[in-house]
Each structure stands twice: as structure tokens, then as C-alpha cells.
Amino acid sequence: MALKTKTSTRIGVTILAWGIALWLFFPIFWMILTSFKSDVQAISSPPKLVFMPTLSSYAEVFERASYWHFALNTMIVSVGATAIAIALAVPAAYSMAFMPSKRTRSTLLWMLSTRMLPPVGVLVPIYLLARNTHLLDTCTGLAIVDMLTNLPIIVWMLYTFFREVPAPILEAGRMDGATRWQEMTMVLLPLALPGIASTALLSLILCWNEAFWSLNLTSSNAAPLTAFIASFSSPEGLFFGKLSAASTLAVAPILIFGWISQKQLVRGLTFGAVK
């Protein structure tokens, strides 16, 4: 009886999980489907599920905009911002996790509170700083802003992972004569690698999808894929096929990357640093 209940519960949970997953994925599925429709098919009502697919939207998107230029900018900015953020966050989280002071907790909370400020509130000062340092419309400028935006979350995540590493392991290293640097790079980092990898992956996804700063700090040279999508939005015209094609092209790399690395991401996020 108990086995029967267990099985039916499992089936129910599985169906529910699939239902939620499909519900969440539906907008992406619809976007991909629309990208293979003509602009007239895209607005037809009731929506057409069976239609003759066409690549005309993709052809026009490639003809009108240099996709690879935008994609390269996105990659430079995302990888650059993530690498710098991890490099800064690891020592910060290490010191907070293993050498906490009485202000560590409030410092962490203050860092997180900076995320609560709407970005538009600091648009003017950041724009002026970027202008005065000649970083407007550069990947460097955008990478720095993205890095600073994500740094609080990255420090918090790494802090949580590091806290799970038993302090005696680090003490043992110290007993063997390891310096602080060696303790961090040779003992802590290998142990917390899954956590660092999933944090880096999350940062990469956040940078890839960031739109506010991308649209405000870049125009053409450093414009990333979010600006590429925005350029296909029209106030007076029905170009939903092309908009969907541009959106599909913009999300495809990170979607594929996320798909490939989902095991590591889930493991890192759910199991902690040490098993």
C-alpha cells in the first residue's frame, strides 16, 4: 500500500514538474516557432501551428545586421566581467568566510543592498564617469559595469560555498606550512570548484542577458546581443517574424551552453562545496 502511494506520488510529482517545465519553456518555444514564420503568418489569428516553415526572417536579420559583431561583443563582455568578478570575489569571500570580523555580516548585507537600487538611479553618474574616462561604447566600460553589478551576488554565493568547507582542512594546510595564498589557491579552490563554476556560469548568464546598461552605455562599437534584439523592435510595423528570429539567434548560444552545463550548474547550486 505504502509502495503504491509512493509510486503514485512520484508519478504526480513528475507530471507536475514536466507541466511547470513546459509552461516555463513555452514562450521560448513560441519564439522559435514564430522565427520560422513569415511576418503575416506570425500575426495570424488564431495562431498557426501547422505552416510551411521559412528561413526568410533569418535571412533578413543577417542581411540587416552584423550578428557576429554583436555576438563577439557579448562574449567579450560576459567572459571579461565574469573573470574579473570571480578574481575579486574569491579573496573577498575567503576572508569573510574564514576570517570574519564583527562587521562581516553587515558588510555582506550592505553589498547585497546595492542590488536593490534601481539601475536608472545611478545612470547619470555612471554615464558621466564612462564619458570622462572615454569608456562609452566600449566593451571595457560595459564589462566593468556588469562586473560591479554582479559582484555582490557572486561574493554572497562564494561566501556560502566557502562556509561549507570545514575549517580544519584549511588548518591542516596551515600546519603543513601553507601561506594564506597557498591555502586559498591549493586547498580551498579545488574543494570549492563546483561552487565557483556554477557561480561563474550564473554570472555569465546574467551578463549575457543584461539589457539596461547595454542599451544606455553602448551604441555601435560595443553593442551586445541585447541591443541587437532591441534594434528589431518597431513602434510602427509588424515585424514579429524578424524580431523572433533575432531573439532566437541572441539566446541560442547561452541556451545551448546552459543545456550542456546544466548538470554542473545544478550540482554546484544544490550540493554545496564539499560532499
Next chain:
Amino acid sequence: MSRLKSTRTAICTLALLLTGSALSSAQAAGTLTIATVNNGDMIVMRQLSQEFEKAHPDIHLNWVTLEENVLRQRVTTDIAMKTGQFDVVTIGNYEVPIWAKQGWLTEIKPDAAYDVNDILPSVRDSLTADGKLYALPFYAESVMTYYRKDLFQKAGLTMPDAPTYDQIRQFADRITDKTNQVYGICLRGKPGWGENMAYVSSLANTFGAQWFDMSWKPTLTSDAWKATLNWYVSALKADGPPGATSNGFNENLALFASGHCGIWIDSTVAGGLLFDPKQSQVADKVGFAPAPKGPYGKGPTWLWSWSLAVPVSSHQSADAQTFITWATSKDYVKLVAAQKGWVAVPAGTRASTYAAPEYAKAAPFASFVLNAIKTADPNGPTAQPRPYTGAQFVGIPEFQAIGTQVGQTVAATLSDQMTVDQALTSAQTSITRALRQSGRAR
């Protein structure tokens, strides 16, 4: 050791990539950066701009296409902070007089060959401040009524030459067939100063309502405003499509083009799209009439022009003016006609376009649009004297914020979150506060 080496290599590569990208941002001399929106006419301009580059080999064009609101925000920031990122900007006749007054735009002085007198006077005037021209119109639009001839015929109705809002309401009731997803009337309901409030402001004008009195006191609790909103809300609730608060210009265009709207009152620019069989399933069934009149009958009338201007922060003002005179010239119209067909030429700006018999043949609505734009008067009289200009907007910098806020309140009446009276009282309070904060009213 090797791990350290590979880490160093990775850091150096990253630094090189980022530095390289920083260096590449320096704008090359002779390159014009043009900020524009993704409308059909602008897409054609971008395609044909190769001809301009061929004729001017020392000028290279760099296009930045942005979403409309982002474009306004970017360009405003760029000009106000004198960054000089854009040499040509695409703006409307709402911005031109305000920005010209701020000293943000360069005066445009086209040569005699450009024939500035060929530009329709109402459009030219809307881009002029203190007698100086600050932008050149790329295309312009007014407002008109689109309706389905087949549905009218089936219901035994005839659209009058000059319909009234009372008649429109009766027609909408008669042709609504919700079981077949045919809605008698489609109107803008999406909140925004350029979305629902463009239509509602225009509707208010003809109902005898206005935004402010001569002392900048909002007049939204007036009987005329109540009548305006009551008509709008009751028409959309009885005969409009479901979820009207999500429908802006594009959504209504999609609804009408796919056969779900009986009547649609909106911009004249939709004519070219609705009559195009490639974009519309009802291309052979579309009829058109002037915008309906309300109880007041007169009032300022809708006029919008997408125009090209040169910000004072541009370092290449002369080249930028060369480009905008090319893109708005008679020769450009001929180039579009030759390459894309007469139906694709930018509408509503030049008298010579409407004088071309080929255009009249390709666009059956041409003379109608010409008349709508020629007679459009955004400075027309309201029922009481007013301190501002504009028909579907109020020509003051605060209007973007005020209009959007009131737009959200108006949308709340469609979704039954507020009554008309509550919405207007709330709008009156918020506008009074906003104008006090800006120092315009005491």
C-alpha cells in the same frame, strides 16, 4: 607552474581583448552615427543609403537602431551631456520645438535645390521654432478612420463622409460579432503617452476637453473629460477586443490586418500597411473615412512627423546636414519609387509626392492622407484658451511622464480597477503635483 602560466595567458588575452575593444571605439573621421527606429520607411532608408555613400565617398554611415523609448532616453542623455555620440537623430515634432528651445539642435538651412516650400506647411511649421527650421521631415502622419467595407455592407450600413463619434458607436454595436471574434471597434489601450494617451488626447479635443487652463491648472475633472472617457471606456468594453489594455498601434494593426476589427481610428501611416496584401488579409476590404468628430467638433488635430535632426553635440554637423537633406529630398522619393515601388515612398511630407500620378495609382488613400495632413492643425483652438500647443500630446517636457502616468490610470478604467470619476480625480491630483514639482504651476 604550467597552471600559473595558463592563468597568466588567459588574463593577458582578456586584457588585450578589452583594451582592443576600447581602442576601436574611437569614432573614425567622416563617419556619421545615425540613431533611428525600426519602422518600415527607416529600414528602406538604411538599405538605400548605399547610394548616398557612393555619391559621398568621404562620408561613411554608421547605423544605431533603437527601440523608440530607448532612443529618446539615449539621445536626450547624449545631447544633454554633450557626448557627441550621434550625428543624426530621428525624433518627432513633440521633441523638436522643446529641444530647439533648449539649444540642443542645429538650425537646418537647406539650399534652394532642396525646395523647402515643397514640404507640406503643417509639417514644416511643426518642426520650426522661432522662425527657424530645426529638423527635416522623413515621413508624417495624421489620424483617420479605417473600416471593413464587407462588414458594413453585410449590416446594411454606410460610412458617412464626415462621421461623428455617436455614429461610430452605433456602427460598432451593429457589426460586433464576438462569437466569430469580430470586434466592432479597436482603439489604443496600452498605457503610454505615445500610445493610449495619443488617441485619448485627440478624442478629448473633439469632445471639447483640454489638459490645462491658462494658469496651468489641470482640467481633467471637467464634464468634457468625463464625456470623453465615458465614450472611450463604454465603446471598448461593449465592442472592443478582449485585453484592450495590451493593444497599442502594432497590436491593433495586427488585429485589423487579420480580420478581427470592424472599425479602427488611428494613424494614417497604417493605410500603406493595411492596403498591402503581403501584410494584410483584408487588403481588398478596407474602407477609410476622416477621423470622427465629437460634440465640440473643432479642436487641434493629430499631427506627427518622424524627422531627422542634427544635435549641436555632433562634431560633423556639415556632413550630417548633407545626409538629412539627401534622405528627405525629392530625389530620395524618386529613388525609393524606382527601387521599391511608389507605394513604399515616405508619406505625408512633400506636395510633389502627391502630385505624382504614379503615387496616386499605387496608393488609393493618397489624396485622403494628403488632405488629412494638410488640414491637420496641432495648434487649433480648444473650447477654452490654452497655454500649450499639440493635439495628441502637450508640447511641454513634463508631458512624457504625465502622459504615461495618466495613461496607466485610463487603462485602469478599462480593466475595472477604477471608475471614470476616480481615474480623472486621481489624474488631476497627480498632474497638479507633477507641475508644482517642475515649477510650471504654483
